Amino acid sequence: MIECFKTRENGGIERIEQPEAGCWVNVVAPTADERAWLEGELGVLTEFVSSALDEEETSRVDFDEDVNQTFVIVDYPIEPGEDGTEGARQYDTMPLSMVFMPQKGMFVTISLFENVVVRDLASGRIRGVDTRFRTRFLLQLLLRVSQLYLLYLRRIDRLSSRTEERLHASVRNEELIQMLNLEKSLVYFSTSLKSDEVTLNKIRQGRIIPLYEDDQDLLEDVLVEVRQAIEMANIYSNTLSGTMDAFASIISNNLNIVMKVLSVITIVMAIPNIIFGFYGMNVSLPFDSLPFMNTWVFPTVLAVAACLVAAWIFKRKGMWH
Template sequence: MIECYKTATAGSIERIEAPESGCWVNAIAPTPEERAWLEEELGVLPEFVRSALDDEETSRIDYDEDVNQTFVIVDYPVAPGEEGAPDARQYDTMPLSMVFIPEKSLFVTLGLYDNPITRDMAAGRVRGVDTRFRTRFLLQILLRISQLYLVYLRRIDRLSSATEEKLHASVRNEELIQMLDLEKSLVYFSTSLKSDEVTLNKIMHGRIIPLYEDDQDLLEDVLVEIHQAIEMCNIYSNTLSGTMDAFASIISNNLNIVMKVLSVITIVMAIPNIVFGFYGMNVGLPFEGVPLLDNWAFPTLLAAVACLIAAWIFKRKGMWH
């Protein structure tokens, strides 16, 4: 799908039928025919198109002197259930690419899936957007991505706290698996955020993309948001990792307690079996032949065993000193 947008005189974003100078071309999961149109009609370099549609491509910035095109690729966060999310339980990141074509005054975005960043831009939910100012438009996209990271990180923190509360009540596999998924999500976020930070630092130098004074201020805002997201990601990751280790220790301790109780029950149940097993042997029994106790041998032995077991239990409970 390829759509073209341009900022109208009133400042709103309007969709146009064909690309023209100062417009924004948004390509989402382009077909082979659409890829050929991007390369032949707009002049986007084929290697830029291939890199943009590679889901394993890392964040970077590239410049081709021969055609005077700048290529920027960054990772944006994806929530479970959104288009492009590989797992229904985990947060992940996907690449979003942008190409500067100064010859035709065009700004092109390419992505594998529909995403909330370009949707918000096209719907006019971001203020101050002007497709004619390509550098500022790029920075506004980056700011939107960094803000989306912060939103999802806070959501992960709330999910982690809710899951931890459930674990306090009952340690089940479902909650532990959810905690593990959140921990993996934070690893994905941390890796992508650090790559995006490197790309932003390269943009900040101004050697590849020229920056004006307003652009410099906006870029600093983006960097602040990215640094905040990285710091939050590290804090949540450390907290979640510590929580997982704590619950692993609790589970191990609970298992030890259960095994201890089962061992005690086994030993206690074995004592009567040993004593009463003598009655199946051709051996003399305690109190046998004693006139007063001959008929009371079995109850006496039973009472003696019960007293021994009770004394042992009382001693284990600390009731006797």
């Protein structure tokens, strides 16, 4: 899908049919024909398009002197299922690429999936967006990405707290898998945020992308948001890792207690089998000639064994907690 947008004179963003100077071209999951148009008609470098459509591409800044194009790629966060994966249960990150084309006065974004960042910019939810100022447009986009990280990190924290409450009541595989998915999400976020921070620091130097005074202030805001997100991701990750370790110890301790109970019950219940085994032999044993032995020995032994088990369980009444 290819869409073109341009800022109107009154400040709003409108969709236009054909790309022109000062516009923003948004490309999402391009087909073979759209990719050919992007490279042939619009003039975006083939290697930039290939990198933009690579799901595993890391965040970086690149510049090609021959065609005077600047390529910026960052990772943005996505919610479970936002990438079209059925049954996804964890947050993840995806690459979002931006290409500066000063020779045509255009700004191009390329992504593999529809995302919140692009939708917010295209719908005009972010104030002060002007497609004619490419550097500021880039920084506003990066600011929205960093804010989205903070939003999703808070959601992960709330979700982990609710899952932990359910784990206190019942340790089930479903809650443990949810906690594991959240821990993996935080690892993905932390790794991507650190890569994005490196890219922002390169932009901050101003050698590849020229920065004006207002752009410097906006870039500082973006860096503050990204560093805050990195700190939050590290804190949440350490907390969640400690919680998982604590619940693993609790599960192991509960298993040891259950095995201890079963072992004691097994030993006590073995006593009747030993006695009955003796009296089942074809040898003379004490008291086997007494008339009540054949009638009462079986229930008597079972009753004694049951009393021993019950006494031990009540003595250890706190063992199940």
